[in-house]
Amino acid sequence: MQEVKTYIQSLFSAKGIEIKPNRLNQFEEFVALEDSLAAVKHIFENQNSLMNKWKLKNRISDILSLQIVIPNGTIGKNYSGHIDFEKLNLSDLIFEQFEGLEEIGLYFNKTNDCIEGIPSLSGDLKFTLLFKVNGEDENEELNKKVIQLIVNPDPKSLWKDIPSDPTDQFWKEDDVSISDKIGEKNIVISSKRGRSHKNVGSFRDDDFAYAHFTKTGWSIVAVSDGAGSYSLSRVGSQIACNAVIDFFENHADSEKSKEFEDKIISYNETGEQSILKEIEVLAKQNLYRATVFVHNKIKADAEETFNTHPELFNNPKAKSYLDYYHATFIFALFKKYEFGYVILTFGVGDCPIAVMNIEQTETTLLNWLDVGEFGGGTRFITQSDIFHSTEHPMATRFNFTIVQDFSYLFLMTDGIYDPKFVVEANLEKSEKWLEFMEDLKGKNEDHVAVEFNPENTQIADQLSNWMDFWSQGNHDDRTLAIVY
Amino acid sequence: MRRLPVYFLLDTSGSMNGEPIQALNNALSGMINTLRSDAQASESLWISVITFDREVNEISPLTELPSFQLAEIVCPRSGPTNTGKALELLFDKVKNEVKIGSPTQKGDWRPLLFIFTDGKPSDPQLYSEMIPKIKSLNFGSIVGCAAGSLADHSKLQELAETVVHLDTADSSTLKQFFKWVSDTIEQGNKSMGTVDTVSLPAPPSEVHLVI
Known part of the structure; x- marks a missing residue:
């Protein structure tokens, strides 16, 4: 009242x-x-x-x-995005339904307030929340709130496969796989163009070469990786591999070689460690001459190309024409003696060489890697300062090893090492190499196996297939050589 | 996996209020969308966005592109441009976030820095002090962008090896600029295998290279 x-x-x-x-x-x-x-x-x-x-x-x-933020999804991959109504202060919201989720391949799971499913579309997508608020009349129209959902495309689908131009002056086959006898051993090598090159139709920068010299009994395998950002690096890697074989076949000092072999014979007879030391010195001197030969060979070729095709040398970052040929370089020489295998190696750059013992229990890394603080901080055979660096003396790049026998000798570029070993420290771990072998033998996502059997005529194709493994963020050229 | 970390330092001082900030938001989100469909970027790009006016804010911490969500960039009606203070935060972030290669850790690709401003630093002393520190971080490239007639590119040149000038901070110019930025990032992704700085693609006509 x-x-x-x-x-x-x-x-x-x-x-x-x-x-x-x-x-x-x-x-x-x-x-x-x-x-x-x-x-x-x-x-x-x-x-x-x-x-x-x-x-x-x-x-x-x-x-x-109100901004309702839900996590981004990826097409074809399980998605779950929680909408926390309470945390968003939406406890007075009466949920009716979501519109447009089905079209994306998703649904709303009421029991846990999650948007779930497998997105079938990608892009900047939108769906609508239909709701009422406590107190609204039953007959009122539903309110509509648009929510944004970003669905990433499948990274695999983004990559194109554009063949390289076979008419290019320095064309190189995109993928090469080969198997062969090498001395008493067998060899299989596959070298494949990386996704980043396929995507733009550019060339494979990696290269390899191998040979067995019946005259001396020595075998050699060389692998090189041309620096991605230099236009003629694929030529650099090619010359490097071929030049080192040319050196040992045609240019090695025959007197020094004889001295070397004589010393090996006397070591074999006497087993004296001091002779072994001399052998090692002789071996490294010979390897040194080989690397100088390779460096000079690339230099001579670069100079010639520079004189005939100066228009190819237009990179403002390059300090000399040799820079255009930047390539990392590893090689391994091996020969069977009565006492076992002598293995000589050299390495500049970030490509590992490793040997696994005959029992397949231990693996030894035969070189150290030039790994910078940042990706790409490596060294090349084309850099003359590697020959007189005090920080990383040239002598330490050579290795002399004697093993009774070996099961596998590996040479690979970073295109294999990066995805399979990730960091340098793992190359020192035998168990990582055993895992790597298991992987090669079929313990992998796609169950692709390589059968290491001298009778296996399909081994090159098998390795080539294995090389196509998917690894996020690793799109470099891949080269893997295995002596077995 | 090696990441390519990319840092954006964006001026949100009072003078950006209104159309310019709208244009910046649109251009940035357009750039992110473009990058999402780039094969290499989708696998290795990580993005961080820091804004600066009177305050310095990390509005999007370093995040891999597939999970990245661009927060809306807002700016106050007026206030100073504390570029030096922004560099200070950037320095700490890069120090902590960018992975250096070691025998047990995969190093990132060298990070890229884009700094966008429409004025000049209100804290010039701190700005000058921070320059050598930022340069010591070993960026693959530092690109400065001066937008509008009041932007001082000489200050930017002390920091960035590449400085571009935009006549206006309108929608179409910024779109062009960020298209170029995304090309540059893609270039950064490709420049793998050397220790040299990243070579930049030629900027579009709306973007003047300051030499």
């Missing part, structure tokens, strides 16, 4: 209707009339309804402008 009276008083006063003192009794009676009470009640109800409606409208606008 008092409420009604106060309301009418303030209404009248707001509208300038005066209640004179002598009419107060009459006003009391007026307020108490049933009609008056009903009218005021009606007004109150309308007021409340107005206020509530406004509050609801405000609340809905708040919800519509």
Whole structure:
């Protein structure tokens, strides 16, 4: 009653209707009339309804402008994105349904408030949340809130496979795989163009070469990786591999070689360690001459190409024409003697050489890798300063090893080492090499196996298939040579 | 896996308020979308966004591209441009986030830095102090972008080896600029195998290279 009276008083006063003192009794009676009470009640109800409606409208606008962030998805991969209604302060939201999820291949799991499924579309996608807010009339239309969902494309589908231009002056076959006899051992090598090159139709930068010299009994395998950012590095890697074979076949100092072989014979007879030391020195001197030969061979070729095709040398970052031929370089020479195998190696850059013992229990890394603080911080055979570096003396790049026999001798570029061994330290671990062997023998995602059997005529194709393994972020050329 | 970390330092001082900040948001999100469909970027790119006005904010911490979500960039109505303070935060972030190669850890690719401003540093002393520190971080490339007539590119040149100038910070110019940025990032992805700085693609006509 008092409420009604106060309301009418303030209404009248707001509208300038005066209640004179002598009419107060009459006003009391007026307020108490049933009609008056009903009218005021009606007004109150309308007021409340107005206020509530406004509050609801405000609340809905708040919800519509609220940013609901859900994780990005990837096409074809299981997705689960939780919408935490409570945390988003949406406990007054009455969920009706999501529209447009099905088209993306997703659904809403009410039991855990998660959007789940496997996205079948990619891009900047949108779906709609249909909802009501507590207090809204049943007959009101549903509110619609658009939510953004980013679905990444399948990284594999983004890569193109554009063949390289076979008419290019320095064209190189995109993929090469080969198997052969090498001395008493067998060899299989595969060298394949990386995704980053396929994607733009550029050339394979990796290269390899091998030979067995029947005259001397020595075998050699060389692998090289041309620096991706230099236009003629694929030529550099090619020259490097071929030149080292040319050196040992045609240019090695025959007197020194004879001295070397004589010493080996006397070591074989006497078993004296001091002779072994001399052998090692002779071996390294010979290897040194080989690397100088390779360096000079690339230099001569670079100079010639520079003179005949100066237009190819247009990289402002290059300091000399030799830079265009930047290539890492590893090679291994081996020969069977009565006491076992002598293995000589050289390495510049980030490509490992390793030998596994005959029992297949131990693997020894035969070179150290030039790995910079940042990706790409490697060294090349084309850099003359590697020959007189005090920080990394040239002598330490050579290795002389004697093993009774070996099961596998590996040479690989970083295209294999990066995805399979990841870091340098793993190359020192025998168990990692055993895992690597298991992988080669079929313990991998695609169950692609290489059968290491001298009778296996398919081994080159098998290795070539194995080389196609998928590894995120590793799109470099891949070269792997295995002597077995 | 080696990552390519890319840092964006964006000026959100008062003068960017209004159309320029809108244009910046649109251009950035366009750039991210372009990169999402780039094969190499989708696998190795990591992005960090830091804004600076009176305050310095890391609005998107270093995140791999597939999971990256661009937060909306807002700016105050007025206030100073604390570029030096932004470099200070950047220095700490890069020191902590970018992985250096070691026998037991795969090193990242050398990071890239893009710094975008429409004015000049309000904290010039700190800015000058930070320059040698930032340079010591071994960025693959530092690209400065001066937008509008009030932007001071001489200050940017002290920091960045490449400085570009945009006449205006309108929508189409910024779009062109960030298209070029994404080309540069893709280039950064390709420049693998050397210790040299990343070579940049030629900028579009709306973007003037300051030499």
